[in-house]
Amino acid sequence: xxxxxQEPTIIRRILITIxxxxxxxxxxxxxxxxxxxALHQGVGVYLSSLHxxxxxAAIRLTLLTxxxxxxxxxxxxxxxxxxIVKFDFRGKNxxxxxxxxxxxxxxxxxxxxxVLLFGAHGAWGPWLKAHGIQxxxxxxxxxxxxxxxxxxxxxxxxxxxxKTLGNDEEEAAITLGAGGFxxxxxVTLPNIKWGLLYGVLLCxxxxxxxxxxxxxxxxxxxxxxxxxxxxxxxxxxxxQFTAAFAxxxxxxxxxxVTLVAKSLIELKFKAEQMPLLKGK
Amino acid sequence: xxxxFLLIFFLPAILWITFSGTVSRAKKITLxxxxxxxxxxxxxxxxxxFAKHWKNQTGEDVTIYQSHGGSGKxxxxxxxGLEADVVTLALAYDIDAIAERAGLLDQNWQxxxxxxxCPYTSTIVFLVRKGNPKxxxxxxxxxxxxxxxxxxxxxxxxxxxxxxxxxxxxxxHKWDRDEQKAMSFLKTIFKNVPVLDxxxxxxxxxxxERKIGDVLITWENEAYLAVNKLAGDQFEIIVPSLSILAEPxxxxxxxxxxxxxxxxxxxxxxxxxxxxxxxxIAARHYFxxxxxxxxxxxxxxxxxxxxxxxxxxxxxxxxxxxxxxxDGGTFDQIYEN
Numbered sequence: 001x002x003x004x005x006q007e008p009t010i011i012r013r014i015l016i017t018i019x020x021x022x023x024x025x026x027x028x029x030x031x032x033x034x035x036x037x038a039l040h041q042g043v044g045v046y047l048s049s050l051h052x053x054x055x056x057a058a059i060r061l062t063l064l065t066x067x068x069x070x071x072x073x074x075x076x077x078x079x080x081x082x083x084i085v086k087f088d089f090r091g092k093n094x095x096x097x098x099x100x101x102x103x104x105x106x107x108x109x110x111x112x113x114x115v116l117l118f119g120a121h122g123a124w125g126p127w128l129k130a131h132g133i134q135x136x137x138x139x140x141x142x143x144x145x146x147x148x149x150x151x152x153x154x155x156x157x158x159x160x161x162x163k164t165l166g167n168d169e170e171e172a173a174i175t176l177g178a179g180g181f182x183x184x185x186x187v188t189l190p191n192i193k194w195g196l197l198y199g200v201l202l203c204x205x206x207x208x209x210x211x212x213x214x215x216x217x218x219x220x221x222x223x224x225x226x227x228x229x230x231x232x233x234x235x236x237x238x239x240q241f242t243a244a245f246a247x248x249x250x251x252x253x254x255x256x257v258t259l260v261a262k263s264l265i266e267l268k269f270k271a272e273q274m275p276l277l278k279g280k
Numbered sequence: 281x282x283x284x285f286l287l288i289f290f291l292p293a294i295l296w297i298t299f300s301g302t303v304s305r306a307k308k309i310t311l312x313x314x315x316x317x318x319x320x321x322x323x324x325x326x327x328x329x330f331a332k333h334w335k336n337q338t339g340e341d342v343t344i345y346q347s348h349g350g351s352g353k354x355x356x357x358x359x360x361g362l363e364a365d366v367v368t369l370a371l372a373y374d375i376d377a378i379a380e381r382a383g384l385l386d387q388n389w390q391x392x393x394x395x396x397x398c399p400y401t402s403t404i405v406f407l408v409r410k411g412n413p414k415x416x417x418x419x420x421x422x423x424x425x426x427x428x429x430x431x432x433x434x435x436x437x438x439x440x441x442x443x444x445x446x447x448x449x450x451x452x453h454k455w456d457r458d459e460q461k462a463m464s465f466l467k468t469i470f471k472n473v474p475v476l477d478x479x480x481x482x483x484x485x486x487x488x489e490r491k492i493g494d495v496l497i498t499w500e501n502e503a504y505l506a507v508n509k510l511a512g513d514q515f516e517i518i519v520p521s522l523s524i525l526a527e528p529x530x531x532x533x534x535x536x537x538x539x540x541x542x543x544x545x546x547x548x549x550x551x552x553x554x555x556x557x558x559x560x561i562a563a564r565h566y567f568x569x570x571x572x573x574x575x576x577x578x579x580x581x582x583x584x585x586x587x588x589x590x591x592x593x594x595x596x597x598x599x600x601x602x603x604x605x606x607d608g609g610t611f612d613q614i615y616e617n
Contacts, residue, residue, distance in 0.1 A: 120361030
């Protein structure tokens with residue numbers, strides 16, 4: 001790290017300055033503005049605007065969405081990456097491509113898929129209606145859409161990690177007589193836990209922050225089907241700028257916590273990998 | 281292990297969040313009103329008043345839920361299956377669309393309530409910056425070069441369609457029903473439009489908050505809201521010499537209300553809009569009331585304007601929609617060139 005590069009110092013300094021200015025201008029400044037706008041009428045107004053029943057309902061729905069979507073995608077992510085890395089089967093590449101699909105599709109399309117499936121004139125809509133089940137424009141639709149959007153995030157973290165780790169340790173465990181579950185719990189899980197946590201964090205951040213796809217299936221009923229991001233837009237459009245930025249500051253705060261947690265995980269992960277790498 | 285600790289910590293939270301919502305919802309009687317953009321403040325107050333009124337009459341507690349958005353988009357949402365009990369939209373055509381495409385209410389819905397099912401009306405006015413620096417007094421001034429006009433997209437916004445038809449009607453009046461001249465007048469106006477927002481509120485925010493444009497064409501009630509509730513000293517309302525009578529209708533979504541067993545309450549809800557209290561609330565939020573007595577009380581709030589109706593100039597909303605806003609209609613022709 002410390003050895004000097006070929007570029008003259010002046011060029012390096014210029015590049016660093018440009019990068020810092022760029023980050024400051026496009027990242028730090030907007031974030032500061034969110035907090036400044038949220039607090040500019042004082043802490044009292046800030047807190048009371050967060051205490052509004054509609055805002056609380058939005059926070060609750062956002063939490064509910066994350067609480068359902070994250071564990072399900074955690075389970076699916078482990079299952080899928082386990083299947084893809086440890087076994088060979090037909091259609092493996094197809095599965096890999098399918099897992100990536102939600103990342104490459106525009107969020108609006110992700111939302112419309114569910115309108116086309118569950119809408120009154122959608123594929124399953126009439127049947128559901130006949131049985132008195134309403135899915136589209138309810139929290140259920142929001143959770144389903146969030147599941148779809150955050151689908152790949154855990155698996156995408158785990159697959160490359162499990163690939164580098166290889167199958168040796170699992171094979172050893174199985175030869176020594178451990179069952180499938182035992183092997184997973186005592187051998188695989190400890191090896192992948194940091195990657196897993198990282199994936200969960202990403203998944204959680206997206207689940208709480210998703211706007212586009214959720215907006216399509218929400219119906220925007222205040223107090224019922226507005227998540228925090230949707231509620232922020234509503235407040236903004238109602239000229240309640242302080243309340244809007246107060247709610248926005250919650251999301252930004254969450255993002256910052258995620259970032260810090262992510263860095264901590266990376267540090268820990270590196271610390272654990274060090275002895276291994278040195279041993280090799 | 282840490283994972284177990286996390287589970288023990290989160291499990292009660294999960295259960296609490298999941299069940300606190302469902303339990304409290306089961307007991308309440310609810311009504312869902314699907315509305316367009318600028319009625320947010322109006323219905324917030326009206327819903328409280330109605331909840332009290334219903335409680336006095338029947339002893340039942342009712343919670344009224346609201347959803348707001350561009351009028352056309354809201355109609356689309358109902359057609360796609362949002363089970364609203366009542367709709368209060370920006371224009372009759374959008375409710376016609378619900379009747380036609382989803383069959384959730386009868387085609388004759390507009391004759392079921394007084395005043396063509398419009399408990400309040402409005403009109404289209406201009407909002408300009410303080411001191412009116414570009415000296416915009418009437419529709420003609422909008423066609424001048426070097427003026428930036430903010431108006432939303434008539435393809436999806438109800439308010440924008442009223443704006444468009446107001447300009448069109450004024451042009452027809454001016455040039456003695458010469459369609460060609462009206463067309464070129466609208467063309468010059470739309471050359472002055474830098475962005476088309478998706479709804480009346482979005483356009484207002486563009487003009488007020490982002491400070492883009494010299495004039496905002498908007499609902500009278502939106503203009504008053506901007507002036508009275510926000511930075512009033514920064515704007516002025518300009519009432520043109522001639523404008524359109526905007527009639528935002530309300531209707532019961534019969535099939536949905538019947539299914540929810542809320543029909544009686546939904547009907548009373550709409551009727552209550554015509555009551556004295558309903559009319560006063562409308563007037564307080566700068567919608568022109570239908571009731572003569574309430575209109576008189578708020579007379580100094582509404583400047584007299586010469587108004588023409590959709591029926592006078594365009595025959596009906598369906599005709600107006602077909603000629604102007606369908607694919608290849610006059611708006612497409614104007615905006616493409």
